Amino acid sequence: MASAILLISLLFSSAVYAWPGTVNKTGSICTVVPSVDGSDDAPGIISAFEQCGQDGSVVFMNETYNVQSVMQTTGLNNVSIHLYGTLLWSTDTGYWVNNGLPLGHLNMTTAWILGGNDITFMGHGYGTFDGQGQFGGYDLAANTSNMPGRPISLTVANTTNSAFSGLRFVQSQFWTTAITHSENLLWEDIYINSTSNSTWGTQNTDGTDTFWCNNITFSRWSVTNGDDAIAPKTNSSNLLIQDSVFYGGNGVAIGSIGQYLDTFEFIENVTAERIICYSCEYVGYVKTWTGVQQGYPPNGGGGGIGYVKNIVFRDFVAINTWVAIAHITQCTSYVGATGGCDTCKFQISNVTWGPGVGNTVTSYLAELQCSAAAPCPDINLVDSFGLIGTNGTERQITCSNIVDPTFSCTGSAGSDQY
Numbered sequence: 262m263a264s265a266i267l268l269i270s271l272l273f274s275s276a277v278y279a280w281p282g283t284v285n286k287t288g289s290i291c292t293v294v295p296s297v298d299g300s301d302d303a304p305g306i307i308s309a310f311e312q313c314g315q316d317g318s319v320v321f322m323n324e325t326y327n328v329q330s331v332m333q334t335t336g337l338n339n340v341s342i343h344l345y346g347t348l349l350w351s352t353d354t355g356y357w358v359n360n361g362l363p364l365g366h367l368n369m370t371t372a373w374i375l376g377g378n379d380i381t382f383m384g385h386g387y388g389t390f391d392g393q394g395q396f397g398g399y400d401l402a403a404n405t406s407n408m409p410g411r412p413i414s415l416t417v418a419n420t421t422n423s424a425f426s427g428l429r430f431v432q433s434q435f436w437t438t439a440i441t442h443s444e445n446l447l448w449e450d451i452y453i454n455s456t457s458n459s460t461w462g463t464q465n466t467d468g469t470d471t472f473w474c475n476n477i478t479f480s481r482w483s484v485t486n487g488d489d490a491i492a493p494k495t496n497s498s499n500l501l502i503q504d505s506v507f508y509g510g511n512g513v514a515i516g517s518i519g520q521y522l523d524t525f526e527f528i529e530n531v532t533a534e535r536i537i538c539y540s541c542e543y544v545g546y547v548k549t550w551t552g553v554q555q556g557y558p559p560n561g562g563g564g565g566i567g568y569v570k571n572i573v574f575r576d577f578v579a580i581n582t583w584v585a586i587a588h589i590t591q592c593t594s595y596v597g598a599t600g601g602c603d604t605c606k607f608q609i610s611n612v613t614w615g616p617g618v619g620n621t622v623t624s625y626l627a628e629l630q631c632s633a634a635a636p637c638p639d640i641n642l643v644d645s646f647g648l649i650g651t652n653g654t655e656r657q658i659t660c661s662n663i664v665d666p667t668f669s670c671t672g673s674a675g676s677d678q679y
């Protein structure tokens with residue numbers, strides 16, 4: 262009897278703490294119990310979603326979970342996810358570069374694909390994704406743009422009617438999140454911070470990128486990174502970005518787009534409002550690939566067709582903007598390639614920046630380069646940015662192929678591809 266009790270208590274305690282993959286299921290609530298020996302918690306996490314991903318809850322305790330392998334948790338329905346602890350991605354860069362799950366676009370990969378209907382994913386302002394990107398991202402890529410295989414931390418795919426809130430993402434290896442084939446989502450109170458402590462930068466640590474998405478609200482984001490804060494891409498519509506603070510990155514990027522030869526894509530109805538940008542490259546910009554295909558994604562391409570329209574960046578505060586408040590480029594091309602800026606047929610129209618206040622540390626307020634093959638109508642700078650200061654007495658707004666500008670252009674826009 263005593264030995265039976267001992268055996269049962271041993272089994273019980275070992276079921277809780279000894280090996281990875283443990284799930285404590287009570288009714289429809291699955292609590293993922295982390296391993297104590299540092300082994301991979303991904304199988305346990307996947308198991309929790311399998312057991313409680315329909316009409317249930319998945320709970321991560323206030324503990325650290327080691328994620329050492331890719332996860333796919335899709336087809337969820339009516340599930341609440343509570344992240345009270347930290348998901349710590351391993352630094353086995355060789356594994357991630359070779360085993361990422363395909364994003365299904367741009368030859369990119371991801372570490373976790375999550376999807377379904379009626380998902381409520383809550384971090385309660387505390388739950389954290391830690392990509393340990395210093396090793397697996399910044400130092401590994403060593404300033405190489407879009408180094409193939411660096412995975413996106415979290416991809417939300419084929420998801421409808423869902424909300425993500427109170428989540429923290431630090432040290433992303435690559436893009437922090439991506440959202441594809443999804444509709445009716447709310448993302449609020451999201452904290453993102455990818456900061457390098459070495460000589461290598463944090464490029465490609467985008468906050469999020471959207472593809473085939475409709476009706477998404479991004480509210481109260483804090484993004485510190487070295488690239489786009491939020492970047493609506495291929496076939497994105499009706500996106501609202503509001504009440505957010507961005508530090509040091511590139512601001513809101515519409516695109517890049519037009520990367521696939523003769524392929525039709527669009528971005529329509531994106532409003533970014535009440536954004537505070539500290540030392541951002543731009544507040545908001547639009548970038549398309551040139552009309553000449555050179556190479557393949559992620560770092561090459563071009564020759565796409567389609568349109569970007571109905572884009573608004575309003576009520577912003579931009580402090581020490583380090584290139585310009587407003588930017589359009591149709592010069593994006595294969596890394597290192599130049600020229601072709603007038604070949605792009607991708608149509609940009611109806612883009613408005615302002616009202617806004619702040620300053621640039623350059624003499625530039627706006628650099629607006631549209632392609633001669635598709636000049637841009639209805640480009641607006643509210644009050645010609647009269648409330649925005651520049652460094653020095655020159656206030657430059659450069660333009661190429663802007664149709665009937667309502668502001669004074671001070672020269673032609675250059676061909677830098679950023």
Ligand SMILES: *[C@@H]1O[C@H](CO)[C@@H](O)[C@H](O)[C@H]1NC(C)=O
Pocket residue numbers: 277285286287292
């Ligand atoms: C399993 O979960 C239940 C309810 O959340 C809790 O009461 C119980 O202590 C947990 N068991 C273990 C072994 O953690």
Ligand SMILES: *[C@@H]1O[C@H](CO)[C@@H](O)[C@H](O)[C@H]1NC(C)=O
Pocket residue numbers: 289315316317318339
């Ligand atoms: C959603 O799941 C919860 C259990 O987590 C259940 O109580 C509720 O009835 C489900 N809602 C629907 C619409 O099925």
Ligand SMILES: *[C@@H]1O[C@H](CO)[C@@H](O)[C@H](O)[C@H]1NC(C)=O
Pocket residue numbers: 323345387
């Ligand atoms: C998690 O635990 C830490 C101490 O390890 C504590 O400071 C923190 O408040 C806890 N967070 C939550 C959400 O319970």
Ligand SMILES: *[C@@H]1O[C@H](CO)[C@@H](O)[C@H](O)[C@H]1NC(C)=O
Pocket residue numbers: 367368409557558559560
């Ligand atoms: C991307 O995929 C295309 C095929 O879709 C392929 O031809 C190309 O070489 C790939 N590029 C890279 C960098 O893997």
Ligand SMILES: *[C@@H]1O[C@H](CO)[C@@H](O)[C@H](O)[C@H]1NC(C)=O
Pocket residue numbers: 335365374376418419442
């Ligand atoms: C999402 O849906 C698309 C289009 O229906 C499909 O091609 C893709 O495989 C799905 N992705 C996932 C992760 O389920």
Ligand SMILES: *[C@@H]1O[C@H](CO)[C@@H](O)[C@H](O)[C@H]1NC(C)=O
Pocket residue numbers: 422423444445446447476477478
């Ligand atoms: C957009 O999505 C939200 C959920 O974030 C939903 O409440 C709203 O009804 C959707 N709007 C439309 C027009 O479908």
Ligand SMILES: *[C@@H]1O[C@H](CO)[C@@H](O)[C@H](O)[C@H]1NC(C)=O
Pocket residue numbers: 454455456483485508
């Ligand atoms: C981002 O992280 C860095 C390094 O840990 C820190 O110095 C900085 O204050 C953080 N930024 C924000 C906005 O929290």
Ligand SMILES: *[C@@H]1O[C@H](CO)[C@@H](O)[C@H](O)[C@H]1NC(C)=O
Pocket residue numbers: 395458459
């Ligand atoms: C940079 O960050 C990494 C990861 O947190 C750490 O191991 C390393 O000691 C840090 N280096 C410096 C110079 O602070």
Ligand SMILES: *[C@@H]1O[C@H](CO)[C@@H](O)[C@H](O)[C@H]1NC(C)=O
Pocket residue numbers: 404460461462463464487
């Ligand atoms: C890497 O790029 C960052 C900007 O993203 C820059 O600050 C840094 O100087 C670059 N490092 C080297 C060694 O070129």
Ligand SMILES: *[C@@H]1O[C@H](CO)[C@@H](O)[C@H](O)[C@H]1NC(C)=O
Pocket residue numbers: 498499529530571
């Ligand atoms: C963009 O917004 C306009 C005006 O609200 C609307 O008529 C149009 O259908 C929207 N476009 C898309 C793709 O939803």
Ligand SMILES: *[C@@H]1O[C@H](CO)[C@@H](O)[C@H](O)[C@H]1NC(C)=O
Pocket residue numbers: 530531570571572573611
């Ligand atoms: C331009 O875009 C704005 C914002 O979406 C919209 O309200 C307006 O109707 C658009 N103008 C035209 C001419 O479509």
Ligand SMILES: *[C@@H]1O[C@H](CO)[C@@H](O)[C@H](O)[C@H]1NC(C)=O
Pocket residue numbers: 621622623652653
């Ligand atoms: C103004 O520009 C000069 C020359 O580029 C630079 O050294 C200086 O730091 C800038 N001042 C401000 C306030 O941005």
